[in-house]
Amino acid sequence: MxxxxxxxxxxxxxxxxxxxxxxxxxxxxxxxxxxxxxxxxxxxxxxxxxxxxxxxxxxxxxxxxxxxxxxxxxxxxxxxxxxxxxxxxxxxxxxxxxxxxxxxxxxxxxxxxxxxVGNGVLASSAGMDKVIMKNLFAQAGLPQVGYVHFLRSEWEKAAEATYVKVEEDLGYPCFVKPANLGSSVGISKAKNREELANSFREAFEYDRKIIVEQGLDGAREIEIGVLGNDEPECSVVGEIAPKTEFYDYKAKYEDGDTAMIIPAEIDGETYAKVKEMAITAFKSIDGAGLVRADFFLTKEGELYINEVNTMPGFTPYSMFPLLWQHTDVSYPELIEKLVGYAKERHEEKQKIKHTF
CATH class of the missing domain: 3.40.50.20 (Rossmann fold)
Incomplete structure (x- = not known):
């Protein structure tokens, strides 16, 4: 049937x-x-x-x-x-x-x-809001770069104070992002006060809340796929190597000028740590079905989680399906697995009593 x-x-x-x-x-x-x-x-x-x-x-x-x-x-x-x-x-x-x-x-x-298919209400909302997500990661003990966040109303009332806080807490370079958006929409890199002010204006066009993250010079951007419900599994690790200054919307979807290195050239110890941190992140938001977990790997070998994406890009040429393809799960098989996880989770929910 x-x-x-x-x-x-x-x-x-x-x-x-x-x-x-x-x-x-x-x-x-x-x-x-x-x-x-x-x-x-x-x-x-x-x-x-x-x-x-x-x-x-x-x-x-x-x-x-x-x-x-x-x-x-x-x-x-x-x-x-x-x-x-x-x-x-x-x-x-x-x-x-x-x-x-x-x-x-x-x-x-x-x-x-x-x-x-995919994540439930809590995981989806927490994964969308970068501030809430990072707070949950901190509670789970996951290492992250420094960050601060602001509401549009704070910035409109005291723009100078928001810029000073960024400069004192994070310094330059830093990345300014809408808190509730993906695909690198509205994200800017700021290297001085003028660029910071412009970045705030752009990010606030897309959200009432923004997050500003500390920049890591020379850090590699690596990603891993997580698949499953209560017993999630991980794919191989991939690396994003943008030819632009950072992996923005244009680099992702328009230029096609970004290299995806799959599998990434990392040692076994780093791979084990990435998997452990990705599963911890998945469980910290009560994930289900799938996430793509993104990390920074510094020249000194330090690993920081950046974010998880609860509905990552899903074309055959997107990172998430490609990671699984290199883990011997084809694109059609990946879809079939996700539909299976959806049925499994739905059936489990039907066991919950609603009367007493």
Missing amino acids: KTKLHILYGGKSAEHQVSLQTALAVTKALDMDKYEVYPLYITDTGEWRRGGLLNGPAESVHQLKLEDGGETIAPLALSSGEDVAEASPVIFPLLHGPNGEDGTVQGMLELLNLPY
Whole structure:
């Protein structure tokens, strides 16, 4: 019997286009003999559109926008007993950024009691908010670079004081980031006061809260994939080697001018430490399904966790699937595993008593 699978993509987020590319890639990898695949598209204004059964891979991003034949629905219709919901579908959220990767959609799916791929409400929201995430990592004893954070209202009232705090606590260079966004959107590197002020202005365009992190000169950026539920496993380690000054949005998605070294050239002791820290990070946010954990490795061999991404880039050319490909898990197999973990976690939740 085929598994009914709804791929959920798009979203009211600055990462809307990234999500569409991910969804296109997933439709090309799914085994249509194993799955009944239905597209669910959230427009950039928040409208939900549902398409009919896919008979094969989507041919283009335009097709996935469901402008020809898509049906506008209320999200609650996913569990209303309509034809596509007669047997509970597994929802595969391929959403990046706020209003999708941050626990909002996951909370709705929990209320509808639908199985879904990936992290739950807590892990998604904590993984989206870089400040909360780093606070949890600190509680778990994971080494991190120095950081400070600010609300837009603080900056608007006393910009000079915020700049002084960065200079006194962190110094230059430093990285300024929106607290709740991914794909390197809104991130800047600041090497002096003028660049810091410009970086604050840009980051606050995307969020009401920003985080500023200490820069590490010459540190390598390495990443590892984590897969599973209660007993997570790790992939090989990969390294990001951007030819620009840092791995920004343009380097990730437009230039194609960044090297991914898989596996990374690290010794066995460092690899063991990366795996240990990645699993600790995964468990500290109560992860499920998947995360990509990102680290800094200094010239002196010191290892610092940077962040985890609870819905990492998921095209066949993204780091997360490539890490697993080099760990003998193909892209279609990876998708199948994630759907399996979603069912496993959903079945476990059904054992919880709601009366006494």
